Amino acid sequence: MDSASFLAQASTRIGAMGSAFYFHPDTLAVGKANGLDGFRFYILGRGGVLGDVEGAVVSSAFGWWNPETIAKLWDSARAIMAPRDAGRLYMTCAQNLGRAKFGALAGLDEFCASAAKITAAIDNAGLSLYAGTAAEPLADDLPARAMQYVVALREYRGSAHLVAALGHGLSPRVAHLIHRPDMYKSFGWPEPGPDVSDAERDALAAADETTNKMVAPVYGVLSSSEAAQFLATLEAMESALAA
Numbered sequence: 001m002d003s004a005s006f007l008a009q010a011s012t013r014i015g016a017m018g019s020a021f022y023f024h025p026d027t028l029a030v031g032k033a034n035g036l037d038g039f040r041f042y043i044l045g046r047g048g049v050l051g052d053v054e055g056a057v058v059s060s061a062f063g064w065w066n067p068e069t070i071a072k073l074w075d076s077a078r079a080i081m082a083p084r085d086a087g088r089l090y091m092t093c094a095q096n097l098g099r100a101k102f103g104a105l106a107g108l109d110e111f112c113a114s115a116a117k118i119t120a121a122i123d124n125a126g127l128s129l130y131a132g133t134a135a136e137p138l139a140d141d142l143p144a145r146a147m148q149y150v151v152a153l154r155e156y157r158g159s160a161h162l163v164a165a166l167g168h169g170l171s172p173r174v175a176h177l178i179h180r181p182d183m184y185k186s187f188g189w190p191e192p193g194p195d196v197s198d199a200e201r202d203a204l205a206a207a208d209e210t211t212n213k214m215v216a217p218v219y220g221v222l223s224s225s226e227a228a229q230f231l232a233t234l235e236a237m238e239s240a241l242a243a
Contacts, residue, residue, distance in 0.1 A: 006227050007212060007219050011157055013234040018154025020097065020241050021147075022046075027093040034089070035080045041090065043070060044077035048087025049132030052078065061129040063162040064176040069188025088136070091148065095139045098147025101240045108142040111233040114226045115149035119156075121218040127159035146237065157215055164210040168203040178204050 021027050023038055031041030047058040047070075055071030062070055077086070102108060124131040133155045139145045165175045177184050177193045178201055184193055222230060 001224075001228065001231075003216065003220060003227075004212075006231060007216055010219065010231055010234060011215070013231075013238050014150055014153050015157065017147075017234070017238060017241060018151045021094045021151075024093070024097060026096065026100075027090075030089065030093055034086075036077055036086070040073050040077035040080075041086070043073045044081060044083055044086040045090025045093070046087075047074065047129075048083040048085070048090060049136060050083070050087075050128065051132075052083045061132075061159075063158075063165075063172045064187055066173070066188030066190075087132075091133075091136050091151070094147050094151045095144035097241075098139075098143040098145070099141065101243075102143035102146055102237060105143070105146075105233070105236050105240060107229060107233040107236070108146045110226075110229050112142060112145050112149060114222055114230045115146070115153065117221050117226075118218050119149070119152065121221045122156060126163050127156065130155040130159040146233075150234075150237070156218075157211065160214045161207065161211040164207040164214060165204065167210065168207045170200060170203050170207060174200055175204055175207070 022042055027041070028038050031038060031045075034041070036044065043058070043062075047061065050058060050061060055074040056067065058074050059065060059067035059070040081089075119134060122130075122134075124134070130152065134152045136148070136152075139148055162172070165172065173189055174194060174196060176187060176189070178196055181193070185191055219227075
């Protein structure tokens with residue numbers, strides 16, 4: 001398998017699986033038990049790794065959301081629970097999903113070793129949401145640790161993509177409208193959205209390519225056999241989550 005194919009397949013699976021716990025029924029139940037609805041637990045839990053900061057700081061890291069929506073949800077949520085506590089609790093929800101789904105999977109030791117090599121090669125500069133997520137203590141058990149690595153690597157590519165989009169002159173609002181028009185309103189943006197030009201669509205395509213160029217070197221630290229095993233385990237994890 002060539003490196004481009006490996007990166008594409010790994011990134012697609014990590015992107016889907018790294019968010020699998022966000023609105024999982026078990027996660028929603030934990031949020032509810034702590035006085036937080038689904039969206040507030042998502043905002044406070046995912047952003048809680050940044051600390052007890054202002055909404056504008058969280059918005060800068062999330063990128064694609066309407067900043068006014070982030071500020072409203074963040075401020076109302078942190079009045080209920082301290083952000084760092086929520087961040088740790090949210091990561092526990094991710095870890096627990098790994099424990100529930102990956103306990104019977106083989107290859108998690110090798111997967112986590114490869115994920116550790118990848119993350120060791122990452123430069124955190126400009127990637128605040130990733131940096132905060134990756135700084136959380138790793139779980140001791142392999143199923144939980146594997147899920148935690150997937151969550152962090154999702155944040156890595158997402159943070160890099162935000163930098164790339166901005167570098168190509170795109171506003172997060174327009175980039176989000178092009179990429180996920182079905183989720184435009186749910187991210188707090190008023191409808192109708194702005195008119196999108198062909199130049200902006202081309203800029204997003206270029207940003208996608210730039211993102212690949214940014215993240216490819218860190219995945220390139222794996223040998224061909226490590227890459228094959230890493231991808232095979234991702235596939236097994238994907239199937240386990242879908243079961």
